[in-house]
Amino acid sequence: xxxxxxxxxxxxxxxxxxxxxxxxxxxxxxxxxxxxxxxxxxxxxxxxxxxxxxxxxxxxxxxxxxxxxxxxxxxxxxxxxxxxxxxxxxxxxxxxxxxxxxxxxxxxxxxxxxxxxxxxxxxxxxxxxxxxxxxxxxxxxxxxxxxxxxxxxxxxxxxxxxxxxxxxxxxxxxxxxxxxxxxxxxxxxxxxxxxxxxxxxxxxxxxxxxxxxxxxxxxxxxxx
Amino acid sequence: xxxxxxxxxxxxxxxxxxxxxxxxxxxxxxxxxxxxxxxxxxxxxxxxxxxxxxxxxxxxxxxxxxxxxxxxxxxxxxxxxxxxxxxxxxxxxxxxxxxxxxxxxxxxxxxxxxxxxxxxxxxxxxxxxxxxxxxxxxxxxxxxxxxxxxxxxxxxxxxxxxxxxxxxxxxxxxxxxxxxxxxxxxxxxxxxxxxxxxxxxxxxxxx
Numbered sequence: 001x002x003x004x005x006x007x008x009x010x011x012x013x014x015x016x017x018x019x020x021x022x023x024x025x026x027x028x029x030x031x032x033x034x035x036x037x038x039x040x041x042x043x044x045x046x047x048x049x050x051x052x053x054x055x056x057x058x059x060x061x062x063x064x065x066x067x068x069x070x071x072x073x074x075x076x077x078x079x080x081x082x083x084x085x086x087x088x089x090x091x092x093x094x095x096x097x098x099x100x101x102x103x104x105x106x107x108x109x110x111x112x113x114x115x116x117x118x119x120x121x122x123x124x125x126x127x128x129x130x131x132x133x134x135x136x137x138x139x140x141x142x143x144x145x146x147x148x149x150x151x152x153x154x155x156x157x158x159x160x161x162x163x164x165x166x167x168x169x170x171x172x173x174x175x176x177x178x179x180x181x182x183x184x185x186x187x188x189x190x191x192x193x194x195x196x197x198x199x200x201x202x203x204x205x206x207x208x209x210x211x212x213x214x215x216x217x218x219x220x221x222x223x224x
Numbered sequence: 225x226x227x228x229x230x231x232x233x234x235x236x237x238x239x240x241x242x243x244x245x246x247x248x249x250x251x252x253x254x255x256x257x258x259x260x261x262x263x264x265x266x267x268x269x270x271x272x273x274x275x276x277x278x279x280x281x282x283x284x285x286x287x288x289x290x291x292x293x294x295x296x297x298x299x300x301x302x303x304x305x306x307x308x309x310x311x312x313x314x315x316x317x318x319x320x321x322x323x324x325x326x327x328x329x330x331x332x333x334x335x336x337x338x339x340x341x342x343x344x345x346x347x348x349x350x351x352x353x354x355x356x357x358x359x360x361x362x363x364x365x366x367x368x369x370x371x372x373x374x375x376x377x378x379x380x381x382x383x384x385x386x387x388x389x390x391x392x393x394x395x396x397x398x399x400x401x402x403x404x405x406x407x408x409x410x411x412x413x414x415x416x417x418x419x420x421x422x423x424x425x426x427x428x429x430x431x
Contacts, residue, residue, distance in 0.1 A: 167310070167346060168310065168345075168346060169309075169310050169409040170409075171409040171410065171411060172409070172411065172412070173411045173412070174411075174412060176345035176346070181345070183343070183345055184412045184413035184417065186349070186413060186417040186418070197343075
């Protein structure tokens with residue numbers, strides 16, 4: 001199979017205006033991926049599917065990722081005049097990357113028996129109602145998994161034929177797999193409370209003012 | 225029974241071919257040997273429950289082979305597996321639809337407390353938050369022998385239930401509720417998260 005750079009070049013030529021980045025994976029898996037801009041994603045996806053050399057006709061897996069705001073430290077070597085002498089000095093700059101939500105698609109080809117090609121799409125921000133184009137019209141197998149991402153991460157897929165919650169009930173408002181999700185505080189009884197469970201358990205202990213001092217411990221509303 | 229006739233005399237009479245019994249004994253003997261479970265399963269515990277019903281373990285030896293597809297005809301609810309919060313209202317509704325007397329076996333770690341998924345966002349931390357449970361079987365999943373053991377424990381319980389008097393069985397007391405409120409789907413959790421009339425968690429002793 002072609003390298004990701006070759007796929008990127010051909011896809012950008014086939015879909016005018018498309019902007020594709022290769023996201024390198026420095027880990028042991030070495031499974032780098034293609035980041036596709038949201039506007040042209042359906043067209044690029046269709047190209048990946050019908051191109052005779054690629055024929056990525058099987059979308060095996062769709063997942064979501066929640067990226068929080070983060071700062072990345074970059075070290076660059078700059079030549080500077082120090083005490084009248086030119087020296088190489090390492091300068092660190094901090095780059096602040098705002099958070100976003102991501103949908104990751106794993107594609108294989110049943111025809112050519114190759115894969116996986118990983119493609120990604122990113123939302124503009126982590127706000128409620130963050131949007132991405134749906135790739136269900138291209139790969140039917142993405143339908144339930146895009147619903148699951150909508151349910152657990154809150155990404156709205158535009159063009160999805162039936163975007164409803166799939167694991168949680170319809171009345172539910174949170175998105176449990178997001179990193180800022182706070183589970184309901186229905187602590188009742190834990191035979192061996194430990195760590196953060198112990199901390200939460202303490203809020204539910206009955207106050208013992210004669211032993212613990214004047215301030216009684218009161219339960220707090222976790223969604224207050 | 226023992227109030228009316230001496231146990232030794234009764235055994236002696238039985239040896240002579242005279243069988244003396246009471247209405248309560250006869251009634252409970254019939255009930256405990258024809259416990260019809262409700263036919264439903266929730267997770268991997270259900271596979272063990274099916275194995276219990278199949279020929280190798282053969283729950284028919286205890287009169288429990290008639291798995292009923294309708295709650296109207298069932299005596300026993302075997303909660304076999306993980307109860308998700310989305311499924312919990314349906315479980316309570318099925319329990320409410322069963323006629324008295326009815327019994328519940330909480331099978332496996334998940335049905336008891338949520339088990340390995342206790343802190344999961346969509347897992348109920350034990351079915352005893354909403355309905356009363358008669359027998360708990362630990363295990364993940366419990367083996368068929370364990371389910372048979374729970375079944376025999378339930379038979380013992382039924383056998384010991386009184387039909388009259390102050391300590392008569394719960395289902396004969398009109399004041400005892402036989403239906404429990406079905407929890408509603410809330411914005412963040414089931415509402416209420418537990419039925420306080422049914423669920424009594426133990427107090428933690430802290431030092």
